[in-house]
Amino acid sequence: MFPFAYSKAASVQEAVAAGQRGGRYIAGGTTLVDLMRETVERPDTVVDIGGLPLREITPTGNGGLRLGALVRMSEAAADQSVREAFPVITEALELSASAQLRNMATLGGNIMQRTRCTYFRDVTAACNKRIPGSGCAALDGVNRNHAILGGSDLCVATHPSDVAVAFAALDASVHLLGVEGERQVAFADFLLPPGDTPDREQALRPGELITAIEIPAQPRPLRSGYLKVRDRQSYEFALISAAVALHVERGVIRVAKVAAGGVGTVPWKLPAVEQRLVGQRPSPRLWASAAALAADGAKPLYHNGFKVELLKRTVERQLRVVGGGR
Numbered sequence: 470m471f472p473f474a475y476s477k478a479a480s481v482q483e484a485v486a487a488g489q490r491g492g493r494y495i496a497g498g499t500t501l502v503d504l505m506r507e508t509v510e511r512p513d514t515v516v517d518i519g520g521l522p523l524r525e526i527t528p529t530g531n532g533g534l535r536l537g538a539l540v541r542m543s544e545a546a547a548d549q550s551v552r553e554a555f556p557v558i559t560e561a562l563e564l565s566a567s568a569q570l571r572n573m574a575t576l577g578g579n580i581m582q583r584t585r586c587t588y589f590r591d592v593t594a595a596c597n598k599r600i601p602g603s604g605c606a607a608l609d610g611v612n613r614n615h616a617i618l619g620g621s622d623l624c625v626a627t628h629p630s631d632v633a634v635a636f637a638a639l640d641a642s643v644h645l646l647g648v649e650g651e652r653q654v655a656f657a658d659f660l661l662p663p664g665d666t667p668d669r670e671q672a673l674r675p676g677e678l679i680t681a682i683e684i685p686a687q688p689r690p691l692r693s694g695y696l697k698v699r700d701r702q703s704y705e706f707a708l709i710s711a712a713v714a715l716h717v718e719r720g721v722i723r724v725a726k727v728a729a730g731g732v733g734t735v736p737w738k739l740p741a742v743e744q745r746l747v748g749q750r751p752s753p754r755l756w757a758s759a760a761a762l763a764a765d766g767a768k769p770l771y772h773n774g775f776k777v778e779l780l781k782r783t784v785e786r787q788l789r790v791v792g793g794g795r
């Protein structure tokens with residue numbers, strides 16, 4: 470480890486002021502402390518935000534939900550209002566990490582977590598995300614777990630969060646507080662694909678604090694669920710995952726929300742699949758024809774060509790689970 474300063478924020482304003490001065494927020498610490506131990510990250514100052522009043526789950530008044538940034542993953546998973554309205558969120562959380570980690574880890578920290586690319590975490594490897602301009606060891610290295618969608622010539626790392634895939638599917642937004650005040654950013658614009666600047670991962674301004682994640686109201690009834698495919702059955706990141714939400718009225722799909730994890734450099738929304746579903750009647754043939762569009766635009770790497778077919782099959786299976794239509 471290396472020397473760093475520690476302070477505990479007594480208010481959100483105090484936190485934002487410390488963040489503006491370059492302080493690094495720490496919430497549950499389940500990601501940041503690991504990265505600091507490995508010297509992948511070397512903040513001069515760590516600002517503990519764990520005691521701030523951002524731990525509520527509140528209805529937005531129109532059928533949506535506002536999830537405080539410091540709500541623990543286990544608290545959100547156990548919350549009845551989340552489970553009733555958006556089981557896709559509950560399932561994504563229950564399939565994440567371990568019970569001990571979920572008791573510490575926060576929702577804000579979860580969407581901010583950094584890639585599990587092994588070269589990113591190996592300080593002896595070339596990595597444009599860790600050291601801009603140093604190269605990308607994954608492009609010619611072992612890239613089985615890397616992205617087939619949204620990569621660039623500089624970085625092909627996936628975003629590892631499960632619940633972020635559910636947030637992307639549901640068109641969530643992120644509430645932010647900075648020295649210039651509050652703002653709300655669509656989830657689709659919050660996590661950034663690597664492009665030419667893989668070291669810039671979120672649309673955060675210096676010192677901005679995530680205060681909440683908002684799930685907008687959805688038409689009712691909404692059936693939803695999350696499927697996670699991984700190398701071992703528990704305590705493992707997703708190889709591929711699919712978040713699906715469907716609103717079916719009088720036998721016709723009126724709203725479809727679909728996103729995939731483990732395949733993109735950010736949680737990957739699947740608009741072509743959604744468009745194929747809307748206006749149609751649920752049926753096994755429809756699930757297959759929609760899922761066939763899931764990997765459109767995919768650019769597999771040397772070791773991960775299998776993800777193209779696995780993505781289609783995962784999406785198809787989860788459409789069948791959520792939508793029925795037998």
Ligand SMILES: Cc1cc2nc3c(=O)[nH]c(=O)nc-3n(C[C@H](O)[C@H](O)[C@H](O)COP(=O)(O)OP(=O)(O)OC[C@H]3O[C@@H](n4cnc5c(N)ncnc54)[C@H](O)[C@@H]3O)c2cc1C
Pocket residue numbers: 493494495496497498499500501502503518538539542564565566567570573574575576577578579580581582629630631632677678679680704705706707
């Ligand atoms: C062994 C292991 C297995 C895991 N498996 C999974 C899994 O299967 N699925 C999954 O989704 N995740 C998994 N995770 C990741 C885990 O969910 C994250 O570590 C956790 O959610 C991070 O939350 P935290 O509160 O501990 O964040 P911290 O470590 O405190 O912070 C993480 C980052 O977020 C920033 N941050 C935190 N809160 C805020 C805020 N409010 N505003 C702005 N920035 C903020 C910090 O500055 C830091 O950069 C796993 C982690 C481990 C260690």
Ligand code: SF4
Pocket residue numbers: 584586587588589595596597598599604605606607608615623624625626667
């Ligand atoms: S894929 Fe991205 S994170 Fe991994 S080594 Fe390449 S630049 Fe680094």
